[in-house]
Amino acid sequence: MTKEALIEAENVVVEFGEHRVLHGLTLTIHAGEVVCLIGGSGSGKTTSLRAMLGLVTPTRGTIRVLGVDLMHADEAERTKVARQMGMLFQHSALLGGLTTEENVALPLTQRGDLTPDMIRSLARTRLAQVGLGDAVTNYPRELSGGMQKRAALARAVVHEPRLVFCDEPSSGLDPATVVAIDELMVRLRDDIGAALVVVTHHPASVKRIADRVVLLRNGTVAADGSVAAVRALGDPWIDGFFSEDVAPPSHGLNMAEALGLVAARGAAA
Structure with a gap:
């Protein structure tokens, strides 16, 4: 049985002035799968993520998210979609003036429909699941980078979204913590049944978590399949990517966008 298509992008073109970033992107994301987006600098990964999140309006083409055409959606429809999304940011984007909980x-x-006790219980349950049950009263500055990432992951899934977007979840973490975050992402995916869209430069993570690997090149899909399938293509860039032991640095959604999306998602919820 074919799983439900949660994201359907068809011939998406994104231009900023005279600069074209996406050149007819076509991509489908199904329920329950982990899809890793890979590609070199300027390949269109971050812009693709922004378009799927509704942060960028395509010049032409169609993006349907959870059945809603984002190109023509009104505010009510966008709000409905936002309520069913979660986001794990590259730099966690925890608010420094708030506790972990x-x-x-x-x-x-x-959201406005939950009591304080219900909210507290749900937040603490997710924190316990990511190993931060004893850090509920800590502030972000009191957490290590790995702990901040786990807290951000808990926030991304606390409302049981159908879609979770992860922007460079391994960035800045030591190898052991990367493995732990990868395992947590898959475990929480299995728990809530969400699809995960992961932008990453980390080959070991792709091998561990990906159901599908999508290679973007020049703003379009150059390869799409399982890890084994894309590695069998003999593409020089793919071969080089999977031969790397250390992931190169990357630039994802910046902090201003991160905080803005957290606020927008919360307001929409």
């Missing part, structure tokens, strides 16, 4: 509770707090 308060950060994780943000998507729930602004």
Whole structure:
């Protein structure tokens, strides 16, 4: 049985002035799968993520997310979609003035249909699942980088979204913590049944978590398949990517966009 298509991008073109970033991107994401987006600098990974999140309006083409055409959606339809999304940012984007529990509770707090006790219970349950049950009153500055990433992951899934977007989840972490974050992402995916769209430069993570690998090149899909299938293509860039032991640095959604999306998602919820 074919799983439900949660994201359907068809011939998506994104231009900024005279600069074209996406050149007819066509991509489908199905329920319950982990899809890793890979590609070199300027290949269109981050712009693709922004387009799927509704942060960038394509010049032409169609993007349907959870059945809603984002190109023609009204505010109510966009709100409905936003309620069913979660986001794990490259730099976690925890709010420094809030405790770990308060950060994780943000998507729930602004919904308006849950009691404080229910919110507290749900937030603490997710924190316990990511190994931060004893850090509920800590502030982000009191957490290590790996702990911040785990807290951000808990926030991304606390409201049980159908789609979770992860922007460079391995960035800046030591190898052992990367493995732990990868395992947590898959475990939480299995728990809530969400699809994960992961932008990453980390080959070991792709091998561990990907159901599908999508290679973007020049703003379009150059390869799409399982890890084994794309490695069998003999593409020089893919061969080089999987031969790397250390992931190169990358630039994803910046902090201003991160905080803005957290706030927008909370307001929409």
